[in-house]
Amino acid sequence: MFRIRINGTIDAVWNEITRTDAVIPAFFNTRMHCNALAPGSKIAMRTADGKYTGVVGEILEIDPPRRFVHTFKFTNYDDPPCVVAFDLEQVDGGVVFTLTISDLPEGTKTARQMLQGGVMISKTLKACIETGRPTFGTRMLFQLFKMMAPLSPKKCRSEHWPID
Amino acid sequence: MAHDQLNPDKARCDAVFSALANPIRRRVLDLLVTSPGMTVKAVASHFDISRIAVMKHLAKLEAAELVLSEKQGRERRLFFNPVPIQQIYDRWTDQYASFWAGHMTDIQSRVESAQTSKEHKRA
Numbered sequence: 001m002f003r004i005r006i007n008g009t010i011d012a013v014w015n016e017i018t019r020t021d022a023v024i025p026a027f028f029n030t031r032m033h034c035n036a037l038a039p040g041s042k043i044a045m046r047t048a049d050g051k052y053t054g055v056v057g058e059i060l061e062i063d064p065p066r067r068f069v070h071t072f073k074f075t076n077y078d079d080p081p082c083v084v085a086f087d088l089e090q091v092d093g094g095v096v097f098t099l100t101i102s103d104l105p106e107g108t109k110t111a112r113q114m115l116q117g118g119v120m121i122s123k124t125l126k127a128c129i130e131t132g133r134p135t136f137g138t139r140m141l142f143q144l145f146k147m148m149a150p151l152s153p154k155k156c157r158s159e160h161w162p163i164d
Numbered sequence: 165m166a167h168d169q170l171n172p173d174k175a176r177c178d179a180v181f182s183a184l185a186n187p188i189r190r191r192v193l194d195l196l197v198t199s200p201g202m203t204v205k206a207v208a209s210h211f212d213i214s215r216i217a218v219m220k221h222l223a224k225l226e227a228a229e230l231v232l233s234e235k236q237g238r239e240r241r242l243f244f245n246p247v248p249i250q251q252i253y254d255r256w257t258d259q260y261a262s263f264w265a266g267h268m269t270d271i272q273s274r275v276e277s278a279q280t281s282k283e284h285k286r287a
Contacts, residue, residue, distance in 0.1 A: 001200075001232045001243035004251075005176075093172055100234065119250045137258055143268060147275045 002099040004122040008129040010090040013097060014065030016129060017086055023048050025134050026125035028117070029142045030054060033163055037062055042163040043070060052152045053161040057081060072101075072114075075156045079110040097125060176228070180248045183228035188213070189221050193230060196244040203239050 006013055016026065023031045030045040038059060045055040053075050061069040066088055073081035080103075087098040099118055104111045124134045134142070183189055188211065195210055196202060208218040222242070225231040232243045 001234065001245055002247050003229055003232055003245050004247045098232070115246075119246050122247050123250060123254065135254070135258060137254075140268070144271065147272055150279050151275065 001101070002118040002122045004097050004126050005091075005094050006097055006126045006129050007094045010065045010088050010095050012129055013088055013095045013125065014068075016125065018062075018064070018068060025128050025138075025142070026121050028054070028120070029145065034059070035163060044158070044161050044163050046158055047149055050158055052149060052156045053158045054156060056161050056163075057084075061085075074110055074113065075161055076153060077109045077113075079105060079108045082110060082114065084114075097122065176248075177252075179224075179228040180230065180252065183224045183230055186221065186224075188218075189225055192218075192221060192225060193244055196231065196242055200243050201234075201236075201241040203241060207242060 016024065018032075018037060020032050020034060020037075023029045027045060029048065031048060031050075032043055033046055034041045034043040039061060041059045043057050043059060044053050046053045056073050056075060057071040059068075059070045060083065061067055067085065069083065069085040071081040072084045073079070082104045083102045085098075085100040085102070087100070089096040089098075099122060101114050101118065104114060120138070124138055127134050127138070133139070191210070192207060195207055199206075204219065204222065205215075207222070208215045211218055222231060226233065228248060229245055230248055232245050233240050234243065235241075
């Protein structure tokens with residue numbers, strides 16, 4: 001579980017984590033593709049140019065602007081999907097953002113990535129809402145990812161991961 | 165203290181350091197990192213002190229948001245939240261990210277040559 005406080009409105013944070021019109025810096029600069037923001041809808045997190053898909057899943061719950069739950073599977077690993085839940089709560093002075101990951105099989109590559117990713121997502125979201133962009137170190141990391149994208153495995157190519 | 169109400173970030177930072185400044189509380193975090201989702205009872209079983217004493221320590225950890233809890237059925241399960249510790253780390257090391265800026269062109273050329281050799285292998 002990950003929790004961070006963000007100085008902003010609950011609507012701003014909600015819009016940032018559910019947007020489909022642009023990349024989401026907090027989600028490693030990927031763009032969420034889905035046909036509808038509704039339970040049962042398939043989602044795919046793809047690179048900005050749409051060529052590679054890193055994560056696929058299905059929406060389980062969506063209760064704007066408080067709760068968003070979906071399954072989560074890395075296209076690069078054969079591990080079964082886990083479940084990610086985003087909970088937002090407006091409090092005095094901002095928003096409490098909680099990310100809960102469940103159904104995570106111990107010791108898998110997915111488990112390791114999720115634990116590292118959770119911290120990154122939390123702090124990048126806070127930086128984006130409060131300053132308009134990720135921290136310098138994170139921006140450097142995203143540059144690196146962009147350069148490495150052409151070296152992605154073939155199985156991550158978006159043709160293999162349609163959402164219809 | 166009154167001035168801390170004007171600076172909630174400082175109060176939260178103080179709460180984190182104060183929570184970490186105790187070896188029992190640090191051991192609780194070790195346990196939760198190893199076994200996320202432990203019950204209060206399971207955590208308490210690792211210590212010689214009373215359950216009430218463990219719960220006081222847990223209260224300090226939860227006030228600092230180093231530990232989060234989730235009700236699962238009838239039980240309350242505890243989880244380590246790494247974010248406050250990451251924020252401490254970032255506060256004093258973000259300038260070391262400038263390491264990357266000096267090396268990006270080098271990394272770029274290495275990636276490009278790896279790409280080229282990959283293409284040559286295919287041809």
